[in-house]
Amino acid sequence: MRQSTLFSSTLRESPADAEAASHKLLLRAGYIRQLAAGVYAYLPLGLRVLGKLERIVREEMDRAGAQELLMPALQPAELWRASGRYDVYGPELIRLKDRQEREFALGPTHEEVVAELFRNEISSYRRLPVTVYQVQTKYRDERRPRFGLLRGREFLMKDAYSFDASWEGLDASYRGMYEAYLRIFERCGLRFRAVEADAGAIGGEGGSHEFMALADIGEDTIVACTHCAQAANVERAASGIDRQPADGGGSTTLEKRRTPNVRTIEQLSRFLGAAPSRLMKTLVYAADGEPVAVLVRGDHEVNEIKLKRSLGVERLELADAATVEAVTGAPVGFAGPVGLPIPVFVDDAVARMPSGVVGGNEADMHWIGVVPGRDFPVERTGDVRNAAEGETCPHCREGELRFHRGIEVGHVFKLGTKYSAAGGATVADAEGKETPVIMGCYGIGISRLLAAVAEQRHDERGLAWPASIAPYRAHIVPVAMRDETQRSLAEAMYATLLRHGVEALLDDRDERAGVKFADSELIGVPVRIVVGKHAAEGNVEWVDRATGERTVVPKEEALARLIGNDESFR
RNA sequence: CGAGACGUGGCUCAGCUUGGUAGAGCGCUUGCUUCGGGAGCAAGAGGUCGCAGGUUCGAAUCCUGUCGUCUCGACCA
Known part of the structure; x- marks a missing residue:
């Protein structure tokens, strides 16, 4: 490609709307343009990267024995009604009507369609x-x-669906996809981690794993052990x-205390001079419309997914x-389990x-010395809180739990027979x-993967793509x-590379060197061949975008390295 | 969906408080000079100030509505 004819141009400043590094750089370097909130056009550069990602995904899917097909985005509402998801999916499902007032949805996923085809x-x-x-x-x-x-x-998105006659078969299909995913993300040059996941709305009876690109901007939190392989x-x-000692040392004598205007754990902790871990938090939930109370330690958070x-x-x-x-018969902030007329669920840590301190179900009052089971009936105990950083891993009992941020780029599910x-x-x-066939489903957000790699592979000057997807x-x-x-x-080298099928971008613009170098680093092609002052001797500079390392080499060597082994440089 | 902010040439922004008929930098065009890290000078082109009402002799500016975009939160494969 001759850069003088490239459709997109680079921007010197980031558009004000962009926040994430990948978003800013993809806009500035001319890979994407926004059309509406969450809707983007892929410019020629962006589409090339997307194409590379697609190719890797297709190669690994084919290698794993999956067959490619293409299903419609426009789907009849009846299909969604039949699975019960037309209403459950909520406003995230884009609904529309045709000229005959027939209802359709734009597919957010394809379990319904693929089950129908099958x-x-x-x-x-x-x-x-x-x-x-x-x-x-x-x-x-x-x-x-x-x-x-x-x-x-x-x-x-790449979505795949497996069909098996037995659960053992599903396990094998799932394993095959899981392994294909590992290869795909490795080939894309992504730093990632496979973690245990919740199946969420897609549902199903079996297990589920997410593939998380490690990035601070990620919206998901990964809990990983420092010692064993456990991560979720x-x-x-x-x-x-x-690590908290179990005996605690608090009084076990039930006693009511006046706590004027003390509503939050923080206030209560300060008022009583007791650590939040000595307090119990009572939260009232509507569970399928029925009120229930949940008790967690003051320093813990309820995990609504686990609770559900x-x-x-x-x-x-x-x-x-x-x-x-x-x-509770009391203003918000004074709820407690003692004498509460609804079922009380208690977290294991509680x-x-x-003993602990709980709300008094009465304005400005708390109970201290409360013992679960003795002072109020416990409906059930269980693990219904979020894991906390620094706790000992419950699996190996050796390492410590650490938190990482991740971007979910892939998710594999054992669906079972739901659809x-x-x-x-x-x-x-x-x-x-x-008998109903046993299904698995497997997704990769390809456009998200593009952004996730950009999120990991950039510096202050711009993008720095891995060779495999540049x-x-x-x-x-x-x-x-x-x-x-x-x-x-430069023209001769360009022609030679093209003749050997090596994709090259030639900056044939009549620009100053500074402009060309800055654009080159912004666009992030892995290798820059600078044809400059050494040209008369037949030498060029080989510049590695990621490391910044530059060496003067004979033009023949530069060409040989590019033509000879495409994958050898990164 | 709750809260907040912002819509002015392709991009980043000023102007709005105190109404008087639109500006800067970058980018673009042309010419001259410059030429290994986002050049200089000169001359240009380009904007119904998101949209619709209203107030006013007069609205980018004030008022109302509406649409759009972003951020935080809630929520969510």
Whole structure:
């Protein structure tokens, strides 16, 4: 590509709307342009990177035995009604009507469609297992699109679906995809971690893993052990073992204390001179509409996903102030389990406390010396809080739990029969009996992956792509196009690279050296070949974008390195 | 969805408080000079000031509504 004819141009300043590094740089370097909130156009440079990512994904999917197909983004509402998700999915599902007032949705995912296809194509267990995949644009009307490509409303996704006759078969299919994902993210030059995950709205009975790109801007928190391989999304991670001594030393004599205007844990801690870990927090939730109380230690946070799972309910939200006051008979801030007329669920860490301080269910009053079980009935105990940093790993009991931020670039699920049962996707088993097929689903956010790599591979000057996904392999930069020696050498090298199938970008613009170098570093092609003052001797500069390392080499050597082994430099 | 902020040439912004008919830098065009780290000089082009109402002799500026965008939160494969 001749840079003089490149469609996009670089921006000297970041557009004011951009916040994330990847967003700013992708805009400035001319990879993407925004069209609406969470909706982006890919300019030629951006599309090249996207294409590279797609190719890697396709190669690994094919290698894992998956077959590519393409399903429609426009999907009849009936399909979504049948699975029960038309209403459950909520406003994130973009709904529209055709001229006949027939209802459609723009696909945020394709479990329904693929189950429908399967139902009509395959009816015998003898044709299993089978896995299909597609690379396709998805639509999700996010409440809050942000950070450019990291959370868009229209985005490119690879989704795959496996069909098996048995759970053992699903395990094998899942393992195959999991391993393909490891290869894909490695090939993309991503620093990532595979973690245990919660299956969320996509649901299903089996396990689930997320592939997290490590980045501070990530919206997910990963809980990882310093000693063993255990790592999980905080949504799912088992709480660690607390270093806190179990005997505590607090009074176990139940006693009511006047605590005027003390509503928060912080205030209570200060008022009583007791650490938050000696206090108990009572939260009232509406669980499928029914009020329940949850008790966690003052220094802990309720994990609503774990709580939801533990309660076995569909909907869970904090009760509103009116409900709290009706249930406790006290203003918000004084709720406590003693004498509470609703079921009380107790976190494991609270259950281990010899005694604690709780709200009095009466304005300006708290109980101290409260013992769970003795002073109030415990409906059930369980792990319903977030793991905390620094706790001992509950798995190996050796290491410490550490938190990391991550961007979810891939997610694999064992779905089981949730969609096949609803969609009538069954096969005849060996006895000729119809049974729902066992499904898995596997997603990679390709456009998000692009942004995640940009998030990890950049410096103050611009992007620095890994060779495997860079828009070009080499950026040929003649310092002065007017110098005939430089110009003809640069042109000759460019032609040679193209002839050997090496993608090259030639900066043939009549710009000053500073402009060319700055643009080159912004665009981030892995290798820059500077054709300058050494051109007369047939030498060029080889500049590594990522390290900044520069060496003067004969032009033949530079060409040989680029043509000979494409993958050898990074 | 709750809260906050912002919409002025392609980009970054000033002007708005105190209404008087639109500015700067970057980018773009042309010419001359310069030429290995975002050049200098000169001359140009480019804007219904998001949109719609209202107030006023007069609105980028004041008022109302509306649309859009961003940030924080809530929520969420």
